[in-house]
Amino acid sequence: MSASPPIFTATSAYSLAFVSFVGVTAYFAAKSLLPKNASWQDRVTFIWLAFDGIIHFTLEGSFLYYSMFGKQVITSSGPMAQMWKEYALADARWGTADPTIVSLELLTVFGVGTMCFYVLKQLVQRDPARHYWIIVLSTSEIYGGWMTFCPEWLTGSASLDTSNALYLWVYLVFMNIIWVFIPVWLMYDSYGHIAKSLRLVQASATAKKN
Secondary structure, three states: OOOOOOOOOHHHHHHHHHHHHHHHHHHHHHHHHOOOOOOHHHHHHHHHHHHHHHHHHHHHHHHHHHHOOOOOHHHOOOHHHHHHHHHHOOEHHHHOOOHHHHHHHHHHHHHHHHHHHHHHHHHHHOOOOHHHHHHHHHHHHHHHHHHHHHHHHHOOOOOEOOOOHHHHHHHHHHHHHHHHHHHHHHHHHHHHHHHHHHHHHHHHHHHHHO
16 A cells, blocks of 8 residues: 655745745845834834745746636646646646636735735835825635635535645635735724825814804
8 A cells, every 4th residue: 555645845935935035035125124213013014014025926927827818737847837727736726727816816916916016115214194005905805715715615615625724724724814904904004004194184174263
């Protein structure tokens, strides 16, 4: 009787290492580009958006490269293709150029990815208008996550493999739920800034009338 293949492989290791490297890069970018007196909220926001934008343009951008014009991840080669083949073990749709996934990724890479770097520029320049774009961006992230998984759940989750902890808790849960919790926090934080500013404007206008 042949032994079953290992779940955690070299591809698993360098896939997680790549994501970790992006996170470290985002951290040092925040230290380098933000003023020393920046609030902890702005530092967390910068680190997240730098991480988010790099992931969208590199990892998810490579998915589009391997999934358009008749190509599929499962028939492609190269380091990034291997990383997507690894993720496709947990969610098979990413290996077969599923049209819903590709459509969402087009918006994510070119729309959300671009917004990430635009907001980073605003953060460095301390432009308060960033809070509007943070809410737009975060809403897009949450909607994208919902539309990635809801159709699959409604049709029985045939493409998802939840048979082991790596696929379920690391690839499917952790690697997706952070794109829910952090955008929700960003929306809450930016809503507070926008609401406070509008209330101050309203109070000032009322005081002038009186």
